[in-house]
């Protein structure tokens with residue numbers, strides 16, 4: 253069963269959350285809505301954004317989305333329940349990977365990854381609470397002489413120290 257629907261059904265009469273959608277997320281939704289000819293056309297993309305950021309569409313989010321899209325909560329719930337599109341696994345906004353291939357391991361990649369995970373408070377293989385960062389590991393990026401090696405999306409950072417890595421990740425939106 254879809255994660256979003258599971259949350260909706262299991263939560264009946266739905267736990268409430270007064271600020272499920274952050275101000276930043278609201279601004280992103282508003283900017284996206286401005287690209288659509290009809291306000292309601294932006295609902296599905298907005299549901300995706302909320303789901304990716306929060307990991308669920310709960311009652312608070314439904315209420316806020318209803319307000320944003322000038323719909324009733326029941327109408328928003330219907331769209332959520334009819335949508336297969338929320339099946340996709342939740343992803344962090346930024347994919348951050350550290351190489352743990354043989355050469356990098358020898359040069360301390362595992363320790364680096366563990367320390368980075370502690371510093372930013374995101375377990376390896378998981379997503380930060382705010383949905384910004386998904387921290388993972390990868391095996392050999394083909395730059396074996398430059399460990400520790402961290403990828404942020406398409407950007408490679410080689411020979412990166414913990415302070416630098418933390419600064420790079422803190423600067424991500």
Ligand code: FES
Pocket residue numbers: 351352353354355356357391392393394395396397399401
């Ligand atoms: S082992 Fe890390 S880049 Fe090759």
